[in-house]
Amino acid sequence: MADDVFKALADPTRRTILDELSERNGQTLFEICARLTTRHGLGLSRQAISQHLAVLEAAGLVRTRREGRYKFHDLNTEPLEQIATRWLRRDPPPEAP
Amino acid sequence: MADDVFKALADPTRRTILDELSERNGQTLFEICARLTTRHGLGLSRQAISQHLAVLEAAGLVRTRREGRYKFHDLNTEPLEQIATRWLRRDPPPEAP
DNA sequence: ACGATAAGCAAGTCGGCACTTGCATGTCTA
DNA sequence: TAGACATGCAAGTGCCGACTTGCTTATCGT
Numbered sequence: 001m002a003d004d005v006f007k008a009l010a011d012p013t014r015r016t017i018l019d020e021l022s023e024r025n026g027q028t029l030f031e032i033c034a035r036l037t038t039r040h041g042l043g044l045s046r047q048a049i050s051q052h053l054a055v056l057e058a059a060g061l062v063r064t065r066r067e068g069r070y071k072f073h074d075l076n077t078e079p080l081e082q083i084a085t086r087w088l089r090r091d092p093p094p095e096a097p
Numbered sequence: 098m099a100d101d102v103f104k105a106l107a108d109p110t111r112r113t114i115l116d117e118l119s120e121r122n123g124q125t126l127f128e129i130c131a132r133l134t135t136r137h138g139l140g141l142s143r144q145a146i147s148q149h150l151a152v153l154e155a156a157g158l159v160r161t162r163r164e165g166r167y168k169f170h171d172l173n174t175e176p177l178e179q180i181a182t183r184w185l186r187r188d189p190p191p192e193a194p
Numbered sequence: 195a196c197g198a199t200a201a202g203c204a205a206g207t208c209g210g211c212a213c214t215t216g217c218a219t220g221t222c223t224a
Numbered sequence: 225t226a227g228a229c230a231t232g233c234a235a236g237t238g239c240c241g242a243c244t245t246g247c248t249t250a251t252c253g254t
Binding site: 104108110141142144145148149152165166167 | 241242243244245250251252
């Protein structure tokens with residue numbers, strides 16, 4: 001469960017995809033490919049991005065909805081809220097006195 | 098920077114080590130080996146744990162202090178507080194009303 | 195000083211992951 | 225319906241990471 005999330009976040013390309021979806025939700029595969037190339041300088045094949053999206057979806061970090069021949073990808077931050085607080089049991093340090 | 102943290106968290110054994118250090122801070126390598134074996138059922142060699150600790154230390158998640166022939170390992174949650182909020186722009190939910 | 199204890203170093207093996215290549219499926223437009 | 229467009233599936237390749245094995249270094253107790 002959490003294992004999938006951590007492994008999904010291990011790849012820098014996938015994290016960039018999450019950044020991109022965080023900025024503009026509901027993009028298609030081709031949109032993500034284009035924006036990764038132009039804005040982030042990544043030269044990856046379409047299938048590579050597709051596989052990354054599959055990993056992100058399997059981890060629950062991305063939700064997909066199909067409309068005709070388009071498949072839109074939405075960011076889902078729910079799994080993130082749980083894994084981060086795993087070792088942060090104590091409240092964030094308020095301020096130094 | 099953040100890349101090291103995410104890659105360090107990708108391995109389940111390293112996450113278990115963080116769990117162990119979170120519960121009892123300042124353990125030596127042998128202590129961690131023993132507790133991983135007895136409490137978590139992991140049968141790993143001492144060198145394997147040592148290499149994992151090196152990765153965690155390189156990521157800044159573990160600080161070490163040397164005293165004689167002992168080397169104590171302390172958990173450092175500082176890198177964690179930054180990476181989690183990367184896609185969580187909104188503040189952490191305070192409490193449900 | 196000697197042996198025991200705690201840790202470090204280096205090379206080698208093995209499996210998994212990222213990426214590519216090629217082809218197949220489904221869907222809209224003209 | 226034909227062709228272009230958006231996506232899916234599957235097999236193959238190459239590299240990095242996890243783990244082991246063997247040896248070495250350093251510190252403590254007796």
